[in-house]
Amino acid sequence: MKIRYLVTPCVALLVAGCMTTSDPQGPQANAWEQYKDWFKVTPEPNTGDPTGFLGNVHEGLNAYRDVYVNELGRDVNQGEASFPYPAGSILVKETYRNLAAYNAKQNPDLTIMVKLLEGSSPETSDWEYVMGGDGLNRGTGTSGVAVFCHSCHTAAAETDYNFMNKSFLNDH
Numbered sequence: 001m002k003i004r005y006l007v008t009p010c011v012a013l014l015v016a017g018c019m020t021t022s023d024p025q026g027p028q029a030n031a032w033e034q035y036k037d038w039f040k041v042t043p044e045p046n047t048g049d050p051t052g053f054l055g056n057v058h059e060g061l062n063a064y065r066d067v068y069v070n071e072l073g074r075d076v077n078q079g080e081a082s083f084p085y086p087a088g089s090i091l092v093k094e095t096y097r098n099l100a101a102y103n104a105k106q107n108p109d110l111t112i113m114v115k116l117l118e119g120s121s122p123e124t125s126d127w128e129y130v131m132g133g134d135g136l137n138r139g140t141g142t143s144g145v146a147v148f149c150h151s152c153h154t155a156a157a158e159t160d161y162n163f164m165n166k167s168f169l170n171d172h
């Protein structure tokens, strides 16, 4: 019994230490390499500011943007299961600077959201935000990337911080 009392706080400290020293990270870039084969959420690319929340991010109002969701996240995105997304769901947004670039399929920028295991990043409702297809610039918790991305995605909090989904597209 005595040993157990001693061990429990040590384990708790270790776990707390791990969580503060390293932010959790989702899968590497090959996890979304094949996103073009995934379910395409946007039947037509978005341009302008359909949600009213875009401002000049995601390359601004002239950009053309398509959103894709992986198999794990598809049912929630399409209204066949309820929010929140299950861990492992990935949303990819492909952004082209303008119509000409879209038509030429020229150098899209990728921004990605990965749903991590429950409790991994309470500040972002367990979303990891990734800026760029190479996956090098990414963040959870209170990191700069996470705060920047999540503060705006909060406008879509009711749909688990995801703007483009079937119910939004049906209403617009």
Ligand code: HEC
Binding pocket: 046, 049, 050, 051, 052, 053, 054, 055, 056, 057, 058, 065, 067, 091, 092, 093, 111, 112, 113, 129, 130, 131, 145, 148, 149, 150, 152, 153, 161, 162, 163, 164, 165
């Ligand atoms: C100023 C607001 C704003 C910021 C900041 C922002 N986004 Fe978005 N994001 C949007 C809007 C609005 C959409 C909906 C699609 C559209 O209009 O193109 C969107 C869509 C997305 C999507 C497609 C899934 C969805 O929710 O529809 C991903 C993935 C995404 N953003 C990732 C990111 C990442 C990663 C960052 C940070 C590097 C980021 N976003 C920063 C406003 C923002």
